[in-house]
Amino acid sequence: MSLMKPFIQTERQQRWIDTLLEQKETFQSHTKENDANGTFPHANVQRLIDLGYTSLTLSEAYGGENITISELVSFQETLGQIDSVTALSVGWHMGVTGEVYAKKLWSDDMLAYFANEVKHGALTNRALSEAKTGSPTRGGRPGTTAIRKGTGWLIDGRKSYTTMSPALTHFLITAWVEELGVIGTFLVPKETEGVEVIETWDVMSMRASESHDVLFDQVFVEDEWFVERDPADRKGRPNPYSLHIASCYMGIAQAARDEAVQFALTHQPNSIDTTISELPNVQQHIGEMDVTLTQMRHVLYGVARLCDEGRMDTFTNEMAVAKYTVTNGALKIVDHAMRLVGGQSLRMDHPLQQHYRDVRAGLHNPPMDEMTILNAAQAALKDMKEQMN
Structure with missing residues (x-):
C-alpha cells in the first residue's frame, strides 16, 4: 500500500481503496478453492455490486460517479492485490461501461435503460474473440453474422474467451452485417432465446474467470439492440478505461512482492542468526522488485493522468506501452518473489504459484506485445522522417 500512496489524490479515491481493502479477508476466503475447481467468485462480484462499485464508471448524468481513470486504476490495482480473478473480471465490465458512457456510443434511450x-446489478462484457479469427485487435472480420429479419436482427455465431460469462447479464457482441457492409455491435441479454454458455474454459491462468465460449444460435433481437452501427465510433479512439487490464497485473505483482518481503522478514533457517532479510542476495531480490514496481506504477499512473487531463489526442502508443510495461514487469517481479521464497513457492497451497500462473494471462490480453513494439517502431520512423523533411 505504501508504494501506492503518492498516487492517491482524492478523498473519494482513498475511501474506495479502504472499502475494497476491508473486503480482503472475505474475498480471499475461497480463492484457493475457486482456482482449484475453476469456479467463478460470484460472492465477490455480488458484494461489489452491493457496494455500488460496478456503477462507478457510469457518467453522473446516468446516476454514476464518473470516476477518473486514475481512480479506476488505483481501485483495480487494489482488487488485483486481493483477488486477481475478481479484479480482471469486474474490470472488463468497468472498462465497457466507462467507454460507452464517456463516448455516448449508444442512443439516449439505450444509455438510460442500461444505466438503470x-x-x-447488470454486468456486461464485450464478446469479440472467435476461434477462427483470433483476437479482434488483429483486424479479423467476425464469423458471427447478423441478418435482417422483420423489425430486428437474427444473430448466429460463437464467441470465445468471454470472461465472467456465468455472471454476465448482457453480452456486447460483434457481428458482420452484410446488408450494411459493417461490423456491428449488439447488446444481447443473456436470457434471450438461443444464447448458451458452453463451458470450455480449462486453462492454467485465471482459472476461476470462467471465460467460456458463448453460442448465439438463431438469436433474434429487436433493432434497438443494434447499439453500435458505425465502427468509426470506436476505431482510432483510445479507450482509457482499458487501463484496467494493466492495473490488475500491477496488483498481482504487488501481492507477490508483499508475500516475498513478509517471508524474508519472518523466515530464519537454523544456519543463520537472523532472518533471511539480512542476506545481501535476498535484499537484491527485494530491491529489484521495488525498482521495477516503481517504474511500472509511474508509467501506468502517468498515462492515466494524461487521460484525465484530456491529452489523449497527443498519444501515439502510450496506453499500449503502459500495458506492455506493467505486464512484463509483473512477470519479472513474480519471478524474483519465487526465487526469494524458494522451492516452497511451487506448492499448490502457496499463493505465489497462483500469482505465477495468473500473471501470465496478461501476455494474452490486448494489445499484444509484438503489436505494441511494432507500432512504437513505426511511430519512431514516421516521426524521424517528418523531422528530416
Whole structure:
C-alpha cells in the first residue's frame, strides 16, 4: 500500500481503496478453492455490486460517479492485490461501461435503460474473440453474422474467451452485417432465446474467470439492440478505461512482492542468526522488485493522468506501452518473489504459484506485445522522417 500512496489524490479515491481493502479477508476466503475447481467468485462480484462499485464508471448524468481513470486504476490495482480473478473480471465490465458512457456510443434511450440495469446489478462484457479469427485487435472480420429479419436482427455465431460469462447479464457482441457492409455491435441479454454458455474454459491462468465460449444460435433481437452501427465510433479512439487490464497485473505483482518481503522478514533457517532479510542476495531480490514496481506504477499512473487531463489526442502508443510495461514487469517481479521464497513457492497451497500462473494471462490480453513494439517502431520512423523533411 505504501508504494501506492503518492498516487492517491482524492478523498473519494482513498475511501474506495479502504472499502475494497476491508473486503480482503472475505474475498480471499475461497480463492484457493475457486482456482482449484475453476469456479467463478460470484460472492465477490455480488458484494461489489452491493457496494455500488460496478456503477462507478457510469457518467453522473446516468446516476454514476464518473470516476477518473486514475481512480479506476488505483481501485483495480487494489482488487488485483486481493483477488486477481475478481479484479480482471469486474474490470472488463468497468472498462465497457466507462467507454460507452464517456463516448455516448449508444442512443439516449439505450444509455438510460442500461444505466438503470447496471444500478440494479447488470454486468456486461464485450464478446469479440472467435476461434477462427483470433483476437479482434488483429483486424479479423467476425464469423458471427447478423441478418435482417422483420423489425430486428437474427444473430448466429460463437464467441470465445468471454470472461465472467456465468455472471454476465448482457453480452456486447460483434457481428458482420452484410446488408450494411459493417461490423456491428449488439447488446444481447443473456436470457434471450438461443444464447448458451458452453463451458470450455480449462486453462492454467485465471482459472476461476470462467471465460467460456458463448453460442448465439438463431438469436433474434429487436433493432434497438443494434447499439453500435458505425465502427468509426470506436476505431482510432483510445479507450482509457482499458487501463484496467494493466492495473490488475500491477496488483498481482504487488501481492507477490508483499508475500516475498513478509517471508524474508519472518523466515530464519537454523544456519543463520537472523532472518533471511539480512542476506545481501535476498535484499537484491527485494530491491529489484521495488525498482521495477516503481517504474511500472509511474508509467501506468502517468498515462492515466494524461487521460484525465484530456491529452489523449497527443498519444501515439502510450496506453499500449503502459500495458506492455506493467505486464512484463509483473512477470519479472513474480519471478524474483519465487526465487526469494524458494522451492516452497511451487506448492499448490502457496499463493505465489497462483500469482505465477495468473500473471501470465496478461501476455494474452490486448494489445499484444509484438503489436505494441511494432507500432512504437513505426511511430519512431514516421516521426524521424517528418523531422528530416
